[in-house]
Amino acid sequence: MQPVLMIFEDVHWIDPTSLELLTVMVDQVPQLRVLLLINARPEFAPPWPHYAHVTTVALTRLSRPDGAAIIERITGGKTLPEEVMNQILARTDGVPMFVEELTKTVLESGVLQERDGHYVLEHPLPSLAIPTTLHDSLIARLDRFAPIREVAQIGAVVGRSFSYELLNAVAGIPREKLEEALGQLVLSELIFRRGEIPHAVYTFKHVLVRDAAYSSLLKARRANLHAAIAGAFEQRFPEIVEAQPETLAHHLTEAGLIEKAVSYWLKAGKNAVQRFANLEAIAHLQRGIETAGRLPDSLGRDRLELDLQFTLGPCLIATQGPASSTAIATFARGRELCARLGDPPEYLQVMFWLATGSVIRGELPQAREVTATLLGLAEARNDRPMLINAIRGLGMILLFMGHVVDARELTERAIEAFGASSETEKLAARAAGQDAGAAGLALMSWALWILGHVDMAAARMAAALQRADAVGHPHTQAYACYYASILHALRGEPAIAHRHAERCLSLSEEYGFRHWHGLSRAIRGICMTMLDPSASTLEEVRDALDHYRSAGYQLGITALYVLLCPILLLRHEPEAALEVIEQGLSAANHNSERIFEAELHRLKARALLLCGAAGSETHAQLLLDRALTTARSQHARSLELRAAKDLAALWIGQGRRDEALAFLAPIHAWFTEGFDTHDLKEAKVLLDQLQS
Incomplete structure (x- = not known):
């Protein structure tokens, strides 16, 4: 492979998709024969980590000798008068x-004459002969080439780059004069050419050159040119209309053709959504919403804006999470628009988004009431996509509230409804943020594990992952991978859990899934410590959990707590474990997230026993009794087995072996699967000891 030099310039202006590609390239460079150079302004914050193979060089201003060297190169080695040289370097x-x-401006100004291999001043240097700013210098150069200035201005309206074909379509200049003007711009090095006419593409030397040309136009002339360019695209370049509607949207916006511009911003957003380019979609859709605000108040404007907000919702759910301030504001605005439009079809989904935001913030009882109402409305309206999401959403709420049997029934019902739906309905249900089929299977797997169907749970999770990969929807894949990582960690399979956590993290980094990024970092760190208790990853776990909570997110936090606590106990840190447990119990009481309440009581008993304080056995007995009562009330067989095993171990230490055997044996005997999992293996070992 030949060595390659790659240069990315002005990365502070890079678009989100190109930045994702560049980030992957930076990561892969050590495996390639590539020297990658990137330049950007200081405000650019690289998204990649501080790799050992990346060196950052701060470029300071040129020294006087370096500046003089550039001047000498431009003059072809001919010296300038000292007065002129000093002014150029100073300014x-x-x-x-x-x-x-500035050097080129002075050379083109006519104040200097060439003599015997150097330049001289024929007259004293006028006070305004040398512009004081870069912008003034660029304007002066354009003004000096009056015949070509108009061509540069038209090109500047197109953008940093423009094609000969488009320029010829809108300039209204004879071909010979147009080509002559372009040739002079190329010779002056204000623009560069790639390819030959009529297929040539021109690029301004720098964005500041383009900006100078653009700013020299009167506003009315600018608007007319933008309208002409948009019209040329529509009439002559249908491939650009289809592939780059944001280009037309921009020109139509600047031309003041607002309603048409909004429709193209919407199309651009939808195109980006289809490519899973959520950050670009958000930018296009928000620009469309801003543009729609320039229309007079009317139901038509409200309809246009609702289309934009409705497309924006799932993008925000994926990238920022449904409880983010931007997402909540979008959902609230959607509700307001629905009210003004008189209960349009989007109303139920918008209300579901708001309910989902409440779920993520831990407001489960309120969300349960709203979602149950939405379910009834969806049934009454025969709205299949909304019905699927409402059933699944209510099942999710009930699962986290600890109503596991009801949650299983609802998720089964949601999966059945999904399976009986058309592909169009399945795709419409994805407005919730992820594929409803994969998400329903993932939720069911947790319910099944808690209810004691541990192998069936793994099978449902495998089906969820398979469905996520089959539809190829990155946010669904991240969703399923996170749920899979938690399930396999609960099953005592940290290596498998770690693999799913890594994939979730990778997807989150690639597509900007902020919500899953923190959660996957936390579960990855937990799994790494499970695999190697000496690993120094717990600080990363704590940071991820703190970040998750500080963002206002609450849902599912107890799952991470009950996985983190056993590690702290193995590391003989019972005080730290008790602190985490208290946070979990507080969440159970404050948010009604009782899915792992029994496990929290069990772990608290273990932590107290490890502390060894006076009366710890009595207190532990009470906590284990409470764990058992809670697990049984929820029909949580897996959690009941854990609590029973710990209580039996406590009784063995008290010499109550027969009671321990009689108590543990029937609980273990209930299970008909999962005998190769950690919990059932431990219970079997304990029973064998008691029976020997």
Whole structure:
């Protein structure tokens, strides 16, 4: 493989998708024969980690000798009068492009004459002969080439790059004069050409050159040119209309053709959604919403904005989470627009988004009431996509509230409804943020594990992952991978859990899933410590949990707590474990998230026994009794087995072996599957000891 030099310039202006590609390239560079150079302004914050193979060099202003060297290169080695040289160096203040452009401005101004291999001043240097800013310098150069200035201005309206074909379509200039003007711009190095006419593409030397040309236009002329460019795209370049509707949207917006512009911003957003480019979709849709605000109040404007907000919702759910302030504001605005439009079809989904935000914030009882109402409305309206999501959403709420049997029944019902739906309905149900089929199977797997069907749970989770991969929807894949990582960690399979956590994290980093990014970091760190108790990853876990809570997220936090506590106990840190347990119990009481309440009581008993304080056995007995009562009330067989095993171990230490055997044996005997999992193996070992 030949060595390659790759250069990315002005990365502070990079679009989200290109930045994702660049981030992957930076990660892969050590395996390639590539020297990758990236330049950007100081405000650019690289999204990649501090790799050992990445070196950052801060570029300071040029020294006086370096500036003089650039001037000498531009003059072809011919010296300038000292007065002119000093003014150029003083006014450019070490900015390379300014040095270059100002030198060319002076050379083109006519104040200098070439003599015997150097330049001289024929007359004293006028006070305004040398512009004081880069912008003034660029304007001066354009003004000096009056015949070509108009061509540069038209090109600037198109953008940083423009094709000969498009320019010829809108300029209204004879071909010969157009080509002559373009040739002069190329010779002046204000623009560069790639390819040959009529297929040539021109690029301004720098965005500041383009900006200078653009700013020299009167506003009315700019608007007319933007409208002409948009019209040319629609009439002559249908492939751009289809692939880059945001380009037309921009020109139509600047032309003041607002309603048409909004429809193209919507199309651009939808195109980006289809590519899973959520950040680009958000940018296009928010620009469309901003543009729609320039229309007069009317139901038509409200309808246009609702289309934009409705497309924006799932993008925000994926990237920021449904409880983020931006997402909640979008959902609330959607509700307001629905009210003004008189209960349109989107109303139920918008209300479901708001309920989902409440779920993520831990407001489970309120969300349960709203979602139950939505379910009834969906049934009354025969709205199949909303019905699927409402059933699944209510099942999720009940699962986290600890009503596991009801949760299983609802998720089964949601999966059945999903299976009986058309592909169009299945796709419409994805407005909730993820594929309803994969999400329903993932939820059911947790319910089945808690109810004691541990192998059936693994099978449902495998089906969820398979469905997520089959539809190829990245946010669904991240969702399923996170649920899979928790399930396999609960089953005592940290290696499998770690693999799913890594994939969830990778997807989150690639597609900007902020919500799953923190959660996957936490479960990954927990799994790494399970595999190697000496690993120093717990600080990362704590940071991820703190970040999750500080963002206002609450749902599912107890699952991570009950996985973290056994590690702390193995590391003989019972005080730290008790602190985490108290946070979990507080969440159970405050948020009604009681899915792992029994496990929290069990772990608290273990932590107290490890502390060894006076009366710890008595207190532990009470906590284990409470854990058993809670687990039985929830029909949580897996959690009941754990509590029973710990209580039996406590009784063995008290010499109550027969009671322990009689108590543990029937609980273990209930299970008909999962005998190769950690919990059932431990219970079997304990029973064998008691029976020997």
